[in-house]
Every structure is written in C-alpha cells, then in structure tokens.
Amino acid sequence: MRNSAIISIGNEILLGKTVNTNLAWLASELAAMGLPVECSITVKDDPEAIGSALRQCWKHYDVVISTGGLGPTDDDITKQEIARFFGRELVFDEKLWQHVQNLFSKRGLPTPQINRCQAMVPAGFTALSNWRGTAPGLYYSDQGHCFFAFAGVPAEMMHVFETGAKPILLDKYHDLEPVLQKTLHSFGISESALAEALCPLNLPRGVHLAWLPQTGRVDLRFYGEREDLIESAIQAAKEKIGKYLWGSDEDTPVSVISALLREQGLKISVAESCTGGLLQTMLTDLAGSSDIYAGGVVSYSNELKNKLLGVSAETLSRHGAVSTECALEMVEGIKSLTNSQAAISVTGIAGPDGGTKEKAVGTVHFGFSLFKDVWSVVHIFSGDRQAIRYKAAEYALLHMIIRLQGKRI
C-alpha cells in the first residue's frame, strides 16, 4: 500500500500560537485517496530542522508534503531549504511575477516589491498556481516519489492541493487502495458502557474498530479493506446499540437535524441564554439553513425573556431564569413568536461564576417543543465555560434528533 508523510513548518505551531488544522485536512484527503499519512513531523522555521525533516521523509514515503514558510516575509525560509536539500538553484519565473502583480492590481493596490521572492522556483520544480494568494505550490518528482510544498494559510493550501496536487497524484499512481471505513456516531452513553454493550463484538477478520471519544459523545470507526465485512460488523453493532446511534460518517449534529427537518417539512426556532447564540450558529452553519431555521433570540436578560418571549415575572422571581419552568415558557414563547413547528430553549449556568448550592455551574435546563408536545430536560455538564456551552448546544441538537428519529433513550 502506498503512503505519505507531512512536514509542518512554522515556529507558530511549535509555540502553540496556531492549531495545525492543515494536518487534519490533508490527512483526510490523502487517506481517502489511498495515500494514508504514516507519519507527520512538525519543525521550526529553522534551516537545520527543515533539512533534517526532509532527510527523514524523502524517499521513505511515496509522497512527502510540506506546509508553511512560503510567504514573502523574512521568516519564510522553506523554499530556500527545499532548494538546498534537493541541490537546486532558485530561478526567477516571469509568469509567476505577472500573477502576483495581477492579484494586487485586481484589488487596486500596488505590488509590494517584497513579493518578488514569490516568483522564485527551484530549478526542475513545477510551480502550482495559487489563485488565492501570492505563494505558488511546488512540485518535484523523482523515481516514483513525489514532493509537494504548500503555503501554510489553510485556504491557499487546500486550493493548491485540490487544483494542483490532487490531479497529479491521481494521474501518477494507478494502484491506490483507499482505506475503507465507516464511522458510527453515538449519544447518551459512555465509552466504556458502549464497549460493554458491544461485548462480545467478534469483529470479522480484517475489520478493525477505533474508539473516538469526542466532547460529550463517542464515535466508533470500523475500517478495513473489504466493504462487505465492514458492513456486517456495522450491522452487528447496530443490533446492540442502535438506539444510541444518531448518524454516521460525515454526519454532524447540524447536518442530521437539518436533513430531518427538511424531510419532515419543519422549521425550528431557538431561544437561548447561556449558550449565547451558539445553538443558532450551529443551526445556520449549512447552506440553505433558511429552509429549516425560523429565527430566534438570545434572551440574555430577564427583561428580554419577559418582553420578547412572554416568560412571566412570577416564574422568573419564583423559580429563577435557570429553571424547568422558565425553559418551558421560553420554548413556547419562541415557537409562537416565529410560528415554527419545532423549538428549543436553553437556559443554564455556563460559569465559571453564577453557580449556587442548588444550581451548580454546568446546570442547563432545556425546553423542547415539537408540534403540540412540550417537554423539558435538565442536564449537568462538566468542563469549563467553553465546554459547557458547546456540550449544551450539541446536546440540544442531539436530543431533538433522537426525537425526530422517533426514538427515546
């Protein structure tokens, strides 16, 4: 089986200033193509470190890709080090210089001279066009091995990979065997309880199972080389834990709830407090969300809860804003305000302050409504403010999904 390696270059990654999202994106693309990433090395913008990473990877993997350090500023030294490693001169490319100048003149700006270095290419390398920025990708091939270099800006890297590198790889290797895999997403059960519920799973030979605990839920990835065997493992798992499963593969809570609402011809609305807009952000994440999302409010004060949603002053004074009663009035209020068939309300304590003995930080009351049904759920989430907000918003979606799927757990 063919394979690949990724070298991420950049002080900012090793200083923790930047999260390396490029690795996940590239790794996913390469695995899907049948060029799984075997190893990834992250090094500083340092000549010796870049050279050492190239020595470790080049010729040991079919494909080696570097990201980062191709920009126009002084700390961008990747191109020089690539040229040095492969023993090539840097050559000025008039066409690339034209391209850089065009990018600036389109925006009505003069081209800073500092960008001239963007038009330099190691001799024998192919420049890959970058329509989203000034740094071209680089490609070199020798005895069946390929090397690519991309800029570190994610949008530019993705663009050059898709339009420049991917066609070359698909053309070059005719023997690619993509890893077959299928992932099941569960909700409402812990990793070890799932493991026990699945036991004994008796996976077919050649099928493997990876456990992927996510924030607030667990994913199960089945992988191997034979689709029929993976499918039979999936069926066996579904018989045991089906009611905890809400989706598979690329499904996300928002993609699943959007599809369910669209299929059933429903619109949903939201009144949220502690999640501060996050639940609505999720619901409007996908294109075409206005088909399924009616609108909503972030009722951050008691006054707004009363004025916009009709939560009674008595409820607020007697039970407080973080209560089952308030969640139920909020959900009924937003549903009638927006004339939607489904609605969710969220009111809780995201912390770190605001907790009391009776209502600990992490306590969140949800109100749900679907047609004439109205019900509430209370859940205590762990973690910091960010985690509590995120888990609460996702919990609201997943709970509504399970109900829209006609299940109860």
Place this chain on the structure above:
Amino acid sequence: MRNSAIISIGNEILLGKTVNTNLAWLASELAAMGLPVECSITVKDDPEAIGSALRQCWKHYDVVISTGGLGPTDDDITKQEIARFFGRELVFDEKLWQHVQNLFSKRGLPTPQINRCQAMVPAGFTALSNWRGTAPGLYYSDQGHCFFAFAGVPAEMMHVFETGAKPILLDKYHDLEPVLQKTLHSFGISESALAEALCPLNLPRGVHLAWLPQTGRVDLRFYGEREDLIESAIQAAKEKIGKYLWGSDEDTPVSVISALLREQGLKISVAESCTGGLLQTMLTDLAGSSDIYAGGVVSYSNELKNKLLGVSAETLSRHGAVSTECALEMVEGIKSLTNSQAAISVTGIAGPDGGTKEKAVGTVHFGFSLFKDVWSVVHIFSGDRQAIRYKAAEYALLHMIIRLQGKRI
C-alpha cells in the same frame, strides 16, 4: 536553553478525523515555561511507530511528552509500548483501581471491567492523578531527562499536565529561561502592506519578528531574550502602524471589546442575519458577559426583521434584506428593543447560494450605533460560507473596537 518534544499518538489524527489541539495547547504552556517544543512527531497506534518516535526523542530533548492511546479500549497500546521501550513490566496499582471505581460510582454506574487496565503502571513510573477521567498520566525521569504520557482527551490532558506535570517540571529545572515575546494584532491592512509600512524596521539585534497571518487579519510577534529591546521594537512599530493595531498578546476581539464596554459602562446588543448567532456567541464567550451584553436576535426571516426589529416593509421590498437601509433599521431596532448604548447589525449573503450580480456572495452590510451615532459599512468577504460568517462576525467586533478606542481607519 532547555527544550522539549511532543509525540502525538493516534490513528485518528493521521486519518484527519481529529485536529490535534493538544499540540498547540501543550506547546504554548511549555514555551511559556522556558521549555520550547523543538519538534513534534505524530504517529499511528502502532507498536513500531511508537517505538521509533520514542527512540528519536528520548534523551535528545530535556522533556518528552506523549499524548494519546491511554484509553481502555483495544486500540490503546501506548502504555504497553512505553513499558517495552523503557524495559519495564506493567504493575497493577490497587489505589488507581480504587480511583477508577470511585469515578464510576460517583456517577451511579458500575465499573466496566475493561477499565482494569487503567490501573496498570510501568514499574518505576509515577502515576499522575486524573480527576477528569480513568487514564492516569505517567511520569518517568532519568539523568535529567523527563518523560510524560497523557491521555489524548484534551480536558484530561490539560488537567493532568497542570496538576501533575507542571509542578514536577518547575521543581526539577531551576534554570528555565522563558522565551520573551509580545504579539501585536492588526486589522484592516494586508500582510505585505504592513511589511511596507513598517519598512525599514531595523529590529534591534537579538529581536526577531514573526508574521502571523490570521483569517481576515495579521498578527506580528516580536520575540527575543531581552525585554527592553523587544519593547523598543514594539514602540518603533507602533509609531508606524499604530492606527491599525487593536490589541496585543492574549487579547482577542471579544476580550478587547468586552474590556472597552466595561470600562465605558456600556452594554451592546446585536441583530444578526447571515452570521446566524455567531457574533452573539463571540460576545458571550467570556465569563461575566451579561455585564456588557444586553441580548439580541437572529432575525433569519423578513417577517422577524419586521416584527421584532421594526424594519419597514417598504425597506425590505425596495432595497431587500441585504442593504444599507435594512442594516441601519435593524441596528436601531435592536438598540431600542434592548435599551443598550451600543448595537451592531449584520445582514449579508454567506453563500454558497443566494448571490446575485448586484449582491455577490460575501457581501455583508453592517449597521453600527454608539449613543446617538448610527452608521453603516459594507464589505465583501472572500472564502466559503464558514469563512465569510467568521470574518464578518470578527469584522463587526474589530470595527466597533477601533471606534470605541476613538480611532478611525
């Protein structure tokens, strides 16, 4: 200077299923302590790959840290490979087993037997308590070198690092020299235009500058070993590009706007459409946000824009929802609805559909109001739906920040 290396273990990272946020977090912590990460290697859950990474790192760096693969399921093999590499037996630890059982009984659950392996520790290693999960951290030290292993779940890793590893490192090394650094955040100017505006910068000897382009803005990080020299470089930069700077170091758009609003005793409200709740999510991200955030609406339909915000039917039919006129009526509507002193409205086309010849995808109209001032801005953002929504929400915050700072660009 002392240094460190990080080994990230997990198929899911190299398959692109998981973004390695642990690396950024740990790297930032280690750099701040004076143990900068020199190199990071990511490998699969594979005995040979784990062994090879340990061989490459152990004894070459002062501190080596592994994350991932310490869970209770079959694919978690890190602990066995660590024991093999260091030539140790795995020993059952009754105290750890008690701890695991306590964790489950607290949640009212029986302890799945599969968790017994969590109580095994390589002989001569110290187990580091993990109060957030069942997998303890591991610590081993030899001739001035330290090795740590943490579970891959971010909340558990952070917790064990902070409570277990950090105190050990600070106690063990008395000669740590933290890298001194200061980062300036700019807005409203491109990377190369900034580079030209700063030119010639004449950095003092021993001070370095890293350019960190972010989505929609550029950060400049000055670093070195002498604080006074870094400070003088910063002053020189500020003289040239001061009006484009809105914050420094750990400042984020929401931390800066929150501080400005709090200082000036103001509350802000939001009416958003294409950003679908994201701007409000940002504004409520930090603890105590109810001091500065009054509340708002996601007016996803014309009906809600009219009913809640009082946008006139004439404006909507004549200019459309994506217009200066609508943005201005939205911002005035939400400001009066919430009685706030400041307000922002956002209405635009996040795409990928919905664009027209006159109003391209990425076109976003903003309305702003501060006391009696009301103004609008239109901006066209590039990128996909996610990028447009994110950039638009951040643009709204940064534009208001510059105004609250009494500047105009």
